[in-house]
Amino acid sequence: MLSTKVEVYSNYINxxxxxxIHKRTFENINPADVEDVVGLFQASxxxxxxEAIEAAKxxxxxxxxxxxxxxxxxxxxxxxxxxxxxENYAEELTREEGKPVxxxxxxxxxxxxxxxxxxxxxxTFTGETFPNDDPNMKVSTExxxxxxxxxxxPWNFPISIPSRKIAPALITGNTVVFKPSSDTPLIAIRLVExxxxxxxxxxxxxxxxxxxxxxxxxxxxxPAIKAVTFTGSTSAGEDIYAKSSFTxxxxxxxxxxxxxxxxxxxxxxxxATLTINxxxxxxxxxxxxxxxxxxxxxxxxxxxxxxxxxxxxLKIGNGFEAGAKIGPLANEKQLxxxxxxxxxxxxxxxxxxxxxxxxxxxDYKKGYYVQPTIFTNVKRDxxxxxxxxxxxxxxVIEVDSYEEAIKVANDVxxxxxxxxxTNNLKVAQAxxxxxxxxxxxxxxxxxxxxxxxxxGGLKNSSTSxxxxxxxxxxxxxxxxxxxxxxx
Ligand code: NAD
Numbered sequence: 001m002l003s004t005k006v007e008v009y010s011n012y013i014n015x016x017x018x019x020x021i022h023k024r025t026f027e028n029i030n031p032a033d034v035e036d037v038v039g040l041f042q043a044s045x046x047x048x049x050x051e052a053i054e055a056a057k058x059x060x061x062x063x064x065x066x067x068x069x070x071x072x073x074x075x076x077x078x079x080x081x082x083x084x085x086x087e088n089y090a091e092e093l094t095r096e097e098g099k100p101v102x103x104x105x106x107x108x109x110x111x112x113x114x115x116x117x118x119x120x121x122x123x124t125f126t127g128e129t130f131p132n133d134d135p136n137m138k139v140s141t142e143x144x145x146x147x148x149x150x151x152x153x154p155w156n157f158p159i160s161i162p163s164r165k166i167a168p169a170l171i172t173g174n175t176v177v178f179k180p181s182s183d184t185p186l187i188a189i190r191l192v193e194x195x196x197x198x199x200x201x202x203x204x205x206x207x208x209x210x211x212x213x214x215x216x217x218x219x220x221x222x223p224a225i226k227a228v229t230f231t232g233s234t235s236a237g238e239d240i241y242a243k244s245s246f247t248x249x250x251x252x253x254x255x256x257x258x259x260x261x262x263x264x265x266x267x268x269x270x271x272a273t274l275t276i277n278x279x280x281x282x283x284x285x286x287x288x289x290x291x292x293x294x295x296x297x298x299x300x301x302x303x304x305x306x307x308x309x310x311x312x313x314l315k316i317g318n319g320f321e322a323g324a325k326i327g328p329l330a331n332e333k334q335l336x337x338x339x340x341x342x343x344x345x346x347x348x349x350x351x352x353x354x355x356x357x358x359x360x361x362x363d364y365k366k367g368y369y370v371q372p373t374i375f376t377n378v379k380r381d382x383x384x385x386x387x388x389x390x391x392x393x394x395x396v397i398e399v400d401s402y403e404e405a406i407k408v409a410n411d412v413x414x415x416x417x418x419x420x421x422t423n424n425l426k427v428a429q430a431x432x433x434x435x436x437x438x439x440x441x442x443x444x445x446x447x448x449x450x451x452x453x454x455x456g457g458l459k460n461s462s463t464s465x466x467x468x469x470x471x472x473x474x475x476x477x478x479x480x481x482x483x484x485x486x487x
Contacts, residue, residue, distance in 0.1 A: 006040060007039045008039070009185065009186065009209075011044060011052070011206075012189070012192050012193075012196065012205070012207040013048070013051050013207075013208070014051070014052075014055035014058075014059075014202050014203045015196070015201070016202075020043060020044040020045065020048045021045065021047045021048055022045060024043040025040040025041060025042060026182060027039075028040075028096055028182070028185055031328040031329060031330050031331055031368050032095075032318035032366065032368075033318070033367055034332075034366060034367065034368075035366065039185075039186055043209075043210050043211065044208045044209060044215050046217070046218045048215070049208050049218045049222075050218060050222070052177045052208050053218070053222050055202070055206050056148040056175040056176060056177050056206055056224070057147070057148050057224045059203025060147055062201065063173060063175055063203075063204045064144075064173040065173075066201075068122055068123045068171065068173075071119075071122070071170060072119035072120070072122065072123055072171060073119075074170075074199055075119040075167055075170065075198075076116060076198075077197075077198035078115055078191075078197075078198040078200075079113070081193075081197055081198060082108055082111055082190075086105050086109055087105065089108045089159075089190050090108050091320075092187060093107065093108065093158065093159065093184070093186075093187045094319035094320060096158075096183065096186050097155055097156075097183065097187075097330055098327040098367070099282055099283075099319055099327050100319045100324055100325065100327055103281075107157060107159055111163035111191065114163040114164050114167055117167070117451055117452060118168050118170075121171075122474060123171075125143060125172065125478070126143060136486055137485065137486045137487070138483075138484075139482065139483070140482075140483050142480070142483055143172070143479070143480060144478060144479050145478060145479075146174055146227050146477060146478065147175070148176070149175070149227045149477065150176075150220065150227070150228045151165045151169065151176055152179050152216070152219060152228065152231075152232065152240070153165070153179075153188075153230075153231050153232070154231055154233075155180075155181035155330050158183075158184030158188060161231050162178060162191055165229045165231075165468070166178060166191070166195075166205065168477050169229070169477045172478050174226075174227075174477050175203060177207075177208065178205065178206065178207045179208055179209070179219055182211060183331050216240070220240050220243045220244050221245070223245075226249065227248060227249035227250070227476065227477070228244060228248060228249070228250050230250070230252050231253040231287075233254065233388075234254040234414075237252035237254045237463070240252065241463060249466075249476065251463065251465055251466050251468065252462060252463040253287070253461075253468060254414075254457065254462055255287060255388040255390075255414055255416070255461060256289070256291070256415075256417060257291050257387070257412045257414040257416075258289060258291055258292070258414075258416055258417045258418055258419075259290070259294050259409040259419075260278060260292070260293055260418070260419045260420070261406075261420040261421070261431070262275075262294070262295040262299060263296055263299075263402065263421060263424065263427060264296040264297075264299050265423050266299065266422055267423070268299060268302050268306055269306060270421060273310065274419065274443070274445050275290055275307055275394060276307065276311060277447070278445035279291065279372075279393075279394040280311070280325070280326055280394075281325065282327075282447075283330075283370075283391065283392050284338075284392035284394075285330060285334070285391065287417075288416055288417035288439065288446050288447045288449070290419070290445065290447070291393070291394065291395065292385060293307075293394060293396045294397050294409055295396060296398075296401075296402075297398050297399065303396075304374075307354075307374060307394075307396075311374060312354070316359065316369060318363075318367065326392060329391060330368070332368060334391065335358070335368040335370065337389070338370050338393065341383070341384055341387070341389040341391070342373055344384055345378070345383075345384040345395070348379075348382040348384065349379075350375040350376065350377055350382060350384060351377040352374075352375060353374045354374040355372050355392075356371060358370050372392040373392060373394070374396065375393070377396075377398075380408045380411060382395070386413075388414065409435060409436075410434075410435065413459060414457065415437045415460070416437060416438060416457035416461035417439040417447070418437035418439070418441070418446060419440075419443075420441075420443075421442075428442040437457070437458060437461075438455070438456045438457040438464075439457075449469060450469070451469060452471070453470045454470045454473070455468050
């Protein structure tokens with residue numbers, strides 16, 4: 001049983017758990033039951049952020065000289081702690097974010113794996129040596145840490161996204177100020193707590209909770225901040241990018257409007273399964289979630305029939321309910337936004353083929369539940385076909401050819417992830433070249449990315465400066481120095 005006592009949680013600054021300077025807190029609410037308060041968290045202000053930045057700045061000279069194997073040992077120990085506590089942390093994550101508890105557990109375990117991955121990769125991440133014509137000269141590059149890095153993250157993967165930013169930052173010798181989403185501060189605290197209990201020196205990682213409007217600016221504009229790694233909405237990313245100085249390195253992973261193309265030779269059952277899993281898992285709140293289906297005319301009816309059959313088999317419920325595949329939306333803003341787009345779909349003339357309503361009867365009225373929704377007769381210029389919804393809403397667009405499908409797929413501002421369902425190797429191969437997306441899949445869901453492979457978007461889905469994840473994810477956190485030694 002989860003405790004009903006409301007705990008007060010602290011910031012973590014310079015190795016200590018601390019209240020915010022003004023001692024104000026905010027409530028973190030369970031989206032499956034809005035009367036359940038998960039905890040009270042520090043409503044920090046710029047003075048708290050300044051203190052955290054100063055601590056990170058002071059810790060940098062020493063941490064940057066700690067041997068990579070010692071830094072790796074801390075990451076590995078923190079990974080042990082996450083694994084040992086995976087069940088409890090998963091329950092806490094579900095309580096604050098709403099996703100099914102099995103997904104939460106997988107996320108905690110994946111975060112532990114991410115720490116281990118960078119503990120290994122970071123120890124061999126180094127420069128190159130360049131052959132040259134002078135027999136008495138060696139030319140090589142060194143990779144050095146940047147300094148203090150701001151890590152700003154969303155609520156939808158509230159431990160795995162921070163892990164894939166914080167682990168490469170730390171292993172390469174940077175120090176960190178971390179601001180998690182106010183919808184999921186508890187799991188962020190667990191990650192920092194794991195690093196603390198693993199023996200990370202004071203000031204190397206700092207955590208400040210609070211509203212972006214109170215703490216966000218300084219995390220971007222303070223001269224001590226050498227880099228900002230951000231994941232969230234495109235509008236927030238634009239704001240951060242505009243505020244950052246030209247010498248501050250930025251990495252922005254942003255929104256998406258991800259299509260799946262269903263070709264006329266596709267396995268229709270597979271296509272429907274991939275759409276359901278890509279569009280409705282996490283209640284459609286994945287940046288790579290399937291939001292548009294672009295289907296060839298000849299197979300549209302058979303495909304839509306299968307899609308509705310599979311959607312109607314989905315169990316909706318709070319994340320602790322056995323078999324529940326669709327939980328609540330993460331917060332009230334999300335609920336309002338998703339309902340707004342469902343309304344747009346109706347107003348703009350799409351057909352509601354399945355769902356299309358908020359669920360308010362029985363226990364559902366306690367939380368932010370919306371039916372998984374399928375719109376058909378969607379036209380490419382409708383708002384539901386163009387804009388990110390970030391909820392369980394799929395629009396089906398009918399086309400006559402592969403060429404038209406590609407045109408529609410690319411006719412949005414985003415370019416995060418895209419998939420095609422086909423058995424035709426030539427079409428599959430052409431798709432990988434024609435589609436404008438940072439992640440391109442064939443016969444797989446638009447969602448999901450490997451921890452050891454690069455991840456990031458094109459167009460307005462990313463600043464496309466540096467990729468996250470995989471070995472390449474280390475590049476953002478280091479700068480290159482070229483060294484010529486004559487002897
Ligand atoms: P959000 O942009 O509202 O907030 C993300 C984080 O940034 C939060 O911690 C928030 O407090 C902070 N923030 C917001 N505005 C800020 C500002 N002006 N300055 C500094 N900090 C600011 O996003 P969200 O609602 O938490 O998450 C959903 C969005 O994230 C969706 O658009 C989704 O596509 C995107 N997302 C992208 C990826 C990816 O890898 N591309 C992954 C997950 C989520």
